[in-house]
Amino acid sequence: MGRAPCCDKENVKRGPWSPEEDAKLKDYIEAFGTGNNWIALPQKIGLKRCGKSCRLRWLNYLRPNIKHGGFSEEEDNIICSLYISIGSRWSIIAAQLPGRTDNDIKNYWNTKLKKKLLGKRKNFNMNSPSASSSQDTKLADPADDNSLSNSAMERLQLHMQLQNLQNPFSVFSNPAVWPKLNPLQEKMMQTLQSFNDNSNPLFQPMTIPQPGQGQYDQLYEPKLDQIISTGFEVQDSYVVQKSDGQQSNLGVQSASTFQPELDEFMNNNNAVGMGEFDCFKEIEGSRDSMMWWPNDQFDTNSASSNSWDSASTPHQSDQVYQDFALRYNVY
DNA sequence: AATATGAACAACCGCACACGC
DNA sequence: GGCGTGTGCGGTTGTTCATAT
Structure with a gap:
């Protein structure tokens, strides 16, 4: 029934x-x-x-104090940074932008920001005759002109890197077969690589306690609540200003580290030399075949779904937390 | 001027979670 | 613990307006 x-x-x-x-x-x-x-x-x-x-x-x-349209450059940057970090968690992103609604941000992303960020699909299709012969492209429907990635391609690169770190036998562990990165993405990768040591919890996702374990309940759940609650706002440095006036540094390195480049990127400044993104040509259409999560967190029975499909995650709120914990120094 | 196309935005839909019984 | 219901969320669709042909 x-x-x-x-x-x-x-x-x-x-x-x-x-x-x-x-x-x-x-x-x-x-x-x-x-x-x-x-x-x-x-x-x-x-x-x-x-x-x-x-x-x-x-x-x-x-609702009072709702803002419509007229997104500022700063808001653009925050949205992009958070999207790269956490994906399409519009309600969480909206919580960082006072007066903005998740629906508004979602629409803004889908109609403007995504295009601004990724450029026009048609252009790089025309400029990349080799794309149709790449080994990944066969996994996509080349006739599907709407297959422009739902998630930022930058995120794909970050996830691929995580795959490599967590599964050394993965195909992604071989840099030779990786798509060519644009300068911004290369810097992201370099920075991520520099974190790849045993002292950095960012790359110890398997050590994250599970709900119900003492450590989780004492340390992680309250932190997650704090992050998700609307009682804070993000500063330029991604230091969290809580409603009680206290500051808490979440260590959003993956976003703040690249802020200058992101700013430049968002302003369509080609000084960094990227008119088109070669990596997008290479991996175009491959998103559906990608495993966004470590293998042991991925439900192979729903392999066709994307990473945000709750059907592939054992418990949504747990996954939200792990997603945060993977990207932020929540310790 | 008429029509086609695209962009922007509002609203709907369906799923999953939270919570009370 | 199971069930029913309200709510929140993200994806998708529908509508309107602007621009191009």
């Missing part, structure tokens, strides 16, 4: 909200709050809307 629908779809209005509906919802919530029950709310105020729709409208549009 499937799950009961959250509302009677036949009798709820859909589509764009009218000013009158907005006013009703806004006035009520400002006066009485949501009552922790979105499903019942539309009935209370006489709106023929689904509760989920009301919630979305409030959170993304009507």
Whole structure:
């Protein structure tokens, strides 16, 4: 038996909200709050809307202090840095940008930032006749012009590097077969390599305690809560400013280390000499075949799914934490 | 001027988690 | 512990507007 629908779809209005509906919802919530029950709310105020729709409208549009459009360069950089680090965790990224919603950031990324970052697909298709013969390309559908990566290609490089560090027998352990990197990515790799010693916890993911273990509960869970909570904002240096005024350095080296290059990159400054990304040609379309996680964390039964598909992860919140822990010095 | 195409944004959908019973 | 329900989230679709042909 499937799950009961959250509302009677036949009798709820859909589509764009009218000013009158907005006013009703806004006035009520400002006066009485949501009552922790979105499903019942539309009935209370006489709106023929689904509760989920009301919630979305409030959170993304009507809520006070919401900013729309006009993303600053600084916000661009934060979004890009965090996307490279944690992927499409839009709610977490949004928590770093006061006044921005996850939906807004997601749309902004999909329509503008991604293109700004990766360049136009058509251009590098035209410029890379060899791409169709690369060994990885056969894994993609070359006719699928929408196969522009859903995750930043920079992330792919970082994950490949992690694969190498954790599985020396992996194909990714052979630099000779790696895609050619652009200068920014090369610097990322060099920096990551420099961390590759036993003293750096960044590359000891297998030592991370699991939920339920004392060390996890005492050290990691509270830290994760702290990271995910909205009570802080990111400074330029990625030092976390908590709501109580205290600062906590999360050590986001993978982001801050590359900030100058990222700034330059985002400004479309070609001083670093990358008009097109050779590595993107090489690995274009190979994302579906990539294992983004260490082998022992990857469910081979769902190998076709991407790394963010919860079906491939044993427990989403645990995976969120491990994702953070892999990239941030959360110790 | 009419039509096609693309960009931007709003809204919806379905899944998974949290939580109370 | 199992079940039902509300909520949060990310992916996707729909709509509108701008620009190109």
